[in-house]
Amino acid sequence: AQKVTQAQTEISVVEKEDVTLDCVYETRDTTYYLFWYKQPPSGELVFLIRRNSFDEQNEISGRYSWNFQKSTSSFNFTITASQVVDSAVYFCALSERETSGSRLTFGEGTQLTVNP
Amino acid sequence: DGGITQSPKYLFRKEGQNVTLSCEQNLNHDAMYWYRQDPGQGLRLIYYSQIVNDFQKGDIAEGYSVSREKKESFPLTVTSAQKNPTAFYLCASSLAGGPNEQFFGPGTRLTVL
Numbered sequence: 001a002q003k004v005t006q007a008q009t010e011i012s013v014v015e016k017e018d019v020t021l022d023c024v025y026e027t028r029d030t031t032y033y034l035f036w037y038k039q040p041p042s043g044e045l046v047f048l049i050r051r052n053s054f055d056e057q058n059e060i061s062g063r064y065s066w067n068f069q070k071s072t073s074s075f076n077f078t079i080t081a082s083q084v085v086d087s088a089v090y091f092c093a094l095s096e097r098e099t100s101g102s103r104l105t106f107g108e109g110t111q112l113t114v115n116p
Numbered sequence: 117d118g119g120i121t122q123s124p125k126y127l128f129r130k131e132g133q134n135v136t137l138s139c140e141q142n143l144n145h146d147a148m149y150w151y152r153q154d155p156g157q158g159l160r161l162i163y164y165s166q167i168v169n170d171f172q173k174g175d176i177a178e179g180y181s182v183s184r185e186k187k188e189s190f191p192l193t194v195t196s197a198q199k200n201p202t203a204f205y206l207c208a209s210s211l212a213g214g215p216n217e218q219f220f221g222p223g224t225r226l227t228v229l
Contacts, residue, residue: 009156033215043204045159045220091158095215103149103174104218106158 002027004094006107013082014115021077021110023092029053034068034075035093035104045091051075082114118143120221122207127226129201137192137224139207145219146212148190152176153204153223162205165190166212194226201228 003026013019025034036048049059051068059066063080079086089111093104120141129135141148147166151159161174165184179198184190190209194201204225208218 004158006158035217037220043206043223043225045206045208045218047217047219050215050217103161103164104159104215106151106160108156108158 002029002032002094002096002105004092004105004107006090006092006110008110009108010111010113012113012115015084016081017114018078018080019082019112019114021079021090021092021112023075023077023107025073025075025092025094027073027094027096029096031096033095035095036066036075036077037091037093039089039091039109041088048077079112082112084114084116087112087114120207120209120219122205122221122224125222125224127224129226129228131228132196134196135194135201135226137194137205137207137226139190139192139221140188141190141207141209141219141221142188143209143219144187145209146187147210147214147216148184149208149210149218150174150180150182150190150192151206151208153206159206162192201226 005024032053034051037045039045065078067076089109091109092107095104123138149164150162153159160176162180163182165171181193206223207221210216210218
């Protein structure tokens with residue numbers, strides 16, 4: 001069965017610090033997809049990134065970067081020079097290719113608080 | 117503007133009553149999903165539908181029911197059989213096939229008194 005673990009329940013940083021959110025996953029499938037979503041206080045989840053299991057290239061988007069390592073089954077998310085607006089709950093999610101379509105398994109989330 | 121609407125944002129019901137949560141999308145997506153979120157926890161899948169007139173149980177379907185009569189709509193009924201219905205409910209949609217990015221609505225916070 002697939003599983004996503006986000007061991008960091010809460011993280012608190014001061015503005016401009018870099019912060020890394022950890023995500024470890026378990027799957028038996030050789031083809032799978034990993035996602036990160038952001039949930040601001042308003043409650044609506046916002047899509048950040050999707051990665052497939054064949055693409056281990058790291059990705060950077062502005063202040064956001066993602067490190068995908070199949071050897072350790074991890075898909076970590078780093079925010080550089082954090083800002084107060086980054087405060088939110090961040091979810092990592094996994095989808096297996098087979099018959100599940102876009103069905104996602106979510107981790108429990110990491111509450112990030114960026115203090116001014 | 118394309119998107120997903122959920123109504124109402126806050127809902128209060130007495131124990132033992134059935135209640136239906138609305139979810140509408142105008143993104144022309146074939147697939148729709150219902151998730152439940154409890155405080156400090158991740159999202160858990162209740163039901164999903166990949167096409168009109170068809171839906172599948174997710175991980176926590178007991179005590180819930182859905183229908184998918186129209187592409188745009190995927191209402192969720194929380195029945196009296198659901199033991200602990202107080203939670204935040206999120207609806208999402210995506211393109212068919214996949215796995216594709218899911219777009220989420222603003223959620224409905226249900227409180228059963």
